[in-house]
Amino acid sequence: MDDFIAARSQMAVSLGFHIIFACVGMVMPFFMAISHLIYLKTGNMVYKGLTKAWSKGVAILFATGAVSGTMLSFELGLLWPTFMEHAGPIFGMPFSLEGTAFFIEAIALGFFLYGWDRLKPWFHWITGLIVGLSGLASGILVVAANAWMNSPSGFDFVNGEYLNIDPIQAMFNAAWFSQALHMTLAAFAATGFAVSGIHAFMILQKKNVTFHATAFRITALCACIAALLQPISGDISAKDVAKRQPAKLAAMEAHFETEAHAPFVVGGIPDEGEKTVKYAIKIPKLLSFLAHGDPEKPVIGLNEIPRKDWPPVVITHYAFQLMITLGMLLALLAFIYLIALIKRRKWLASRWLLRLFVIATPMGYIAVEAGWIVTEVGRQPWIIYGVMRTADAVTPMPGIAYSFYLFTAVFVSLSAIVVFLLHRQMKMVGKLYDATDPDYQSN
Template sequence: MDDLLAARLQMAISLGFHIVFACIGIAMPFFMAFAEYKWLRTGDEQYKKLAKTWSKGVAIFFATGAVSGTVLSFELGLLWPTFMEHAGPIFGMPFSWEGTAFFLEAIALGLFLYGWNRLNKWVHFASGIAVGLSGVASGIFVVAANAWMNSPSGFDWVNGQAINIDPVAAMFNDAWFSQALHMTIAAFEATAFAVAGLHAFLLLRNPQFDIHLKALKIALTIGAISAILQPLSGDIAAKDIAVRQPLKLAAMESHFETSKNAGLLIGGLPNVEEEKVDYAIEIPGLLSFLAFGDLDAEVKGLKEFPKEEWPPVLVVHIAFQIMVGAGSVMALIGLLFLLFYWKWPQQITTKWFLKILVGATPLGFIAVEAGWTVTEVGRQPWIIYGIMKTKDAVSNMPGLEIPMLTMTSVYLLLTVVLVWLMQRQISNLHYELSSKSEESKVM
């Protein structure tokens, strides 16, 4: 394994784990705050119990995300020193703001966890909202830094050096809004379906515990709204990519020939050597419409660009199809839930629907991982789009496969510990609920 591949794999594995923790850290605080709000409005103690249980999960994922995020920040400097030498002064601002948001999130989380019966109830609720808002801000700042890599701005590149640096212009680059919007909604969608699926599974096993139904309704309401909104944010992102990174769009769709009235491909396997796509279903004109809002608009094909600048077309195309496919399934489930909630609420607890939710548990995070694959692999061979290639930024230290294997082992161990901690929280919750149920029977 060469050092470039090892470095890229280490970053991919680290980001692949961290993004799950980050998404949960962004969305889950709003779930616990909403559960507390329901308790404050209704007086139902089960909502308070739910808020406390979810807050423990938030604390666990907050700690894990802090560790994995710190590792990623070190990896940027250790694996890509040439990149950081030039990019650090330009896009360092969003990382500094992300650190500020992180500390505010930690303070607010401490207040929420230890403020029960110590703070005014509504102040305590506000601290939960503050945790969520800080998490969202933290995520947006990190995505803004990544967006800069896709749409570098805020500097002039002269003779291999960055001059006239403007960190504010770099942070608010042309890609930051579309990427941040798409990622934030994805975080809520993925977390909501995972939480809903988990509680659907627990409800199937323990139908006597009504708390799981309450949790499922909260999570799936947020998930359904997010899943319905996500295609709109995806449309904004696609139109942005069509203008800024037409080569990435061509790879996403395996669009080889520049053409008007370009068709959108559903499925298919790209054959790069023969420059065609096998087994795909094509919808005429739809790619032109989605990219430019015009059925007859011209969409550039891969052959319009030097072949050495093509990203791995097969990987990008399949990842894009997985993302869109998973998102479509979640949107359909979300619509079905909203219909049931409005017209036939008894259908929500039927076994067939709960089993669908259990099956959909990982879909959101599969879509997130696939989406980030499109974003990162689709930018290759550039680490700074159009400015610096990835191969020119990697460390010259030999043996990079060793830290890659080491960090993979650490993340796997971290995941095992995380699953154990979450299982313990669920067991403790069920024990408390069972004890209260026995006490009520005795009384």
């Protein structure tokens, strides 16, 4: 394997693995805080058991995320030293603040896990809320750093030198808000549907129904709200990409020719050689409207961009199609669930609705992975958009392929360990927090 491809592949595997734990760290503590708050308000022991069960899962995933995040930070320096040499002083602030947020999250999680019956009840709840807020802050700060790579600002690039550095402007670059909003809602939707799907499965299996139904109500509602808001954030992101990164938008839609009334392409097989999309469904004027808010306005095609600056069209297009397809399916499920809550209460006890949530369990995370492929692959061949090419930033050190194999083995091993620990935790939940057990109160 070529060292450049190996370096990119290693970062792809690392980011793909870590993003799952980042989403969990941004969202699960809020589910935990909601359950804990209801327990404090009502004294219902089911919510106390649920909070404890979720907190143990958060601890497992937090530890794994800390390992993968640390590995990522080393990889940035080892695999992309030229990038870090020049970019580090510019966008280092969000990474430094993310480290601070991480330590706050770790300390607060420790207080929460060991604070039961030791801390004042409301102070204990606040420590759990801090876990969620610091986890959310960590995610947003990392996204701000990534947004800077898509929309570099806070410096002047003169004769190959980076001058007049402004870290604040770099952190709050033109892309940070749209990316942070989109990522936050994606995290809530993905994690919410994953967790509610697992609890729905347990309800269908008739195991600890009271416990799992309680968990399902909290997570399903949060997931559905996020899923219905996600298309709005997607529209904001699309308009932002159309303005700043026309090549990425063109690759997302396999849009080869600049034209007004540009159609939105659904599906299809892009052919970069012939500059066509075969077997696609085209919705007239929709791309122009989504990109510019005006169906008459032209959308820049790849024909206006030098071939050497094209992103990989096929990968970007397929990833984008997968992301929006899954996003729309989850939004449809969210709409059905909200109808059930408001007008069709009998649906809530139906097995078909629970089965839909079980089917949706992995969809959110698959959409998140596809979205990051669009973000990262769609930016190529640039590591800093319009300033530094990815090929110019890679380390000259040989043997990167072996590093890729080693890191991949580590991530596969971590995945197996996490699955084992979470499976064991799920089995313990039934024994410790079964609301039908006479000993439940003592647990």
